[in-house]
Amino acid sequence: MPLFNGVTMNVRELKNNFKSTLLLRKDPVLFGTIILIIISLFLFILFPLAKVCIIAFQKDGKFSFLNFQEAFGFWYYRQAFVNSIVVGLLTAFIGTFIGFLFAYSIIRAKIPGKKFFNIIATIPIVSPPFIGALAIIMLFGRNGFVSSFLLKMSNANIYGFKGLLLAQVITFFPVSYITLRGVLESISPTLEDAAMDLGGNRFTIFMRVTLPLAIPGIASSILVLFVESLADFGNPMILAGSEFPILSVQAFLEITGMYNLGKGSALAFVLLIPSVSAYFIQKYWVSKKQYITITGKPTASSNKIVSNRARNILFAICILIAALVLLIYGSIIYGAFAMSWGNDATLTLKHFKYVFEVGFDSLIDTLIIAGISTPISGILGMLIAFLIVRKKFIGRKFIGVVSMLSFAVPGTVIGIGYILAFNNSPFYLTGTLLILLINFIFRYIPVGIQGGVAVLGQIDPSIEEAAEDLGADSNTTFRRITLPLMVPAFFSGLIYAFVRSMTAISAAIFLVSANWNLMTVQIMSQVESGRIGAASAFSVILVIIILISMLIINTILKLKYHTKSSLLSN
């Protein structure tokens, strides 16, 4: 009878879901919100993807697997697939390890220089793509400052696996740091203190209390880094080279170099499989290991959970990593002011002058686009996180999966999909501001969702239930109880979405128009034509703008909510 049992279970679950969905009628705002979100996800994520799928599964107007057969009958693309997975996994694990190390050292070990390390971790996130990879060539390449000048190596070769992995880890570990920082901050230190009072030694406490509590965050971090690394194409484009093919780059080259949209879409489609499975693995694993630590009861730490020796070692490691980051991004500042990087060290402002002459309009456009899309994306992300974790209704899983999808799909595919979907009746969007806004909003909500889900998983629902027992409707509860608790995660999501909108490239390159252009697209064209000085100057300006905006957001937060975002706080 086990089969039959299984069926009844499913029917019961479905019935419950259905009942809860019916109950939603009494809450028209919630109901309307859900409907609106589902329609938007259909329109702005699934519809463009479907357009690309149709092309991938089509040959000469008929349904066919030929594109896939051609693509993966070729050893070179199979190799690219393997390479992508290997680099993705290594980036995910090494990046998360370093991110956790940073977060643990700063939050739990309370090493000195917290502000400094926060800024260090912020830099790679706020820098445009390509530029980190360029700096790595300038430092570790044949004529590199470190390899040639310091180490006197005469034939350093940074291209391929090594260089790519270095670039990916440096680019993505801060993402992990920010996720895990939020998680560690929300784990009440009284738990560790209690374990210590009960006689546990520090290592045991770390392994049996701190680490397990951080597992949901660590899992999210690994997932996010894996997916990001798989979909990234800025670093591999510059550092991987043809001898170490990477799938995202090959999909892009197939579309833009061989003009084979079908095969390129097929390659990109295959990239979805590991990304989506990563999502499900995380979902299954994390859902079994969630802990509630914010209980509404007071917390205070005795601050003794890390020994002095361990603190010193952690401090030394953090300093080393920080030095590497500083070296890489400091050299970009040098490149922006040097007459000719590697040839003539005379300082000059000519690159900046050039940027203001050629790129001022795109600077304004970039600010407008990021400024509008970010808050919408952030609020939507929190809202969806709340719905997924706290509410029961039909389509809940659909929302979770689909909103993650836009994050997992390579930007090239999204970009092409958007043109195919929104340049025809009834949706005329190409060339407008709106298409860029919508693209950014839906592409970066998953960051907010991930953060929101991780935080919500640790907030005891009884706090919300209490509010509802006292007569608050779900809207009031969300606004007055849940949202304030989610504020740090919300602003991480917000800032991250802002930074991403400011630095996005792979989808944006298909969506910018004569009226609405983006700085990153211009940086890419500078990099492509070998104008490293101008590319560096563009990047420095972009980073300064982002940092100023973050300071403004933080100041508002401090004044209004007496809290801070997890990026760039004290």
Next chain:
Amino acid sequence: MKKLLLLGLISCFLFTPLFAQGSKETVDEAKEVVIYASVDEENSAKLFKAFEEETGIVVKSVHLSSGPALARIQAEKERAQADVWFGAPSENHITAKSDGLTIPYKSPELDALGLNFKDPEGYWRCIYMNPLCFGINTKALEKAGATMPTSWEDLTKPEYKDLIQAPTPQASGTAKAEVYGLCEIMGEDGAMSYMARLNRNIQTYTSSGTGPSKGVNVGDCAIGIQFTPAFFQFISQGLPVEVVFPSEGIPAEAPAVSILKGAKNVKAAQIFIDWMTGVKGQNALSELSTYFYPVLATAKLAEGMPAFDSLKIIPYDKAYYSENSERIITRWINEVLTSK
């Protein structure tokens, strides 16, 4: 209720603009022209500025390399978002013509161009040309203790190990021209075995056709295989760079310009094309230091550039190679990349 209203407002914001936008009518007046530019940003900005000053027509441009540009024009063919596609090798414009993405335009300026530089029906015409060359960072070459190469064959010598950067033909039009040119010089089999030997000396293949100049600029490599303009510019900036034309001969590119089907500003587009391919635009190439070779025989040449006629240019049949491109590039991956 207030919340419901807000919700309604948000949905209006999200959904109405989708339906509200009607398609615009074609404009007869020549006030502005929208250009997808596959010429590098600095040079096209100079040319557009000169054109604006001359005619008063405002140029709005998006910079896209030839690949993304063509992909985008194809995706937008139901409703063109630009008037002109400026730059990208003429092969791409042949593709655009056969895919029905462009419209013809004939004028006296078209008649004045040589037969190699235009579509007889007037769908596209070339705007400038560039020969392929070895761009050499003499300082980096000296440091590596290698001598100046003078031929394609020289590049396979062991002394150049890891000193050379070249673009990959998977993505770059420059590299495709290089591979096709070598096929003409050595025959397809000969070219493959040559490039397999060359592969041992290649430090990395760049995705972009102008990628190697970045390596040459900073001394990351000593030799870059690429079209000439970036290197001529480096020389004019006083960098330790020299241009070598290998003795076996070299292919050349001739980027073109087309008017897109569905263009809204056809009149302005025509004025732009006449200016660009006429005497004024062709002279501007040199006057503005783009280091592009003009396609009009009577136009001026910038300082430091050898006359185009003095170079040993290897012509190749664009139609044949367009058809065989996928086969040849697959061969390149199988035979050249795997060679150690």
